[in-house]
Amino acid sequence: MIAVNNLGMQFGKRVLFQDVNLKFTPGNCYGIIGANGAGKSTLMRILSDQLSPTHGSVMQGPGERMSVLEQDHFKFDDCTVMETVLRGHSVLWDIMQEKDALYAKEDFSDEDGIRASELEEKFAELEGWNAESDAAALLSGLGIKEDKHYTLMRDMSGNEKVRVLLA
Known part of the structure; x- marks a missing residue:
């Protein structure tokens, strides 16, 4: 609401x-x-x-969020279909990116470990471990077959691209 x-x-x-x-x-x-x-x-x-x-x-309402379909249908052409859908939950996406950057560091410090644990907690609260399977189910429900979930957006037809952006 x-x-x-x-x-x-x-x-x-x-x-x-x-x-x-x-x-x-x-x-x-x-x-x-x-x-x-x-x-x-x-x-x-x-x-x-x-x-x-x-x-x-x-x-x-509590726990609700709003997503917006932007008018630029070419914004995600360099992303896969799955990444495009995951980016739709910007808070979760930002947490995922920060976590990945921390874990990729060669000189992982104690402060990095504390920050990683904070991010992992937020990730779990947002059900991040289910995000990819939820996105796959959403895409399949919109008629985007599983074999296209890792296709680049630029390679999708216009009709398929709109359905992915709606997801």
């Missing part, structure tokens, strides 16, 4: 929207429509925490 309370956004003297109150509930599908410049993209950036509103708040 996402709740929006008294949300407002303005740029200088231009008020884009004000006093917006919404509740997005699970199981429903929502669409945002409006004229060019009405603030649709700005609202989405606020909802996904990419932009701070002038006033008001956006709250998500």
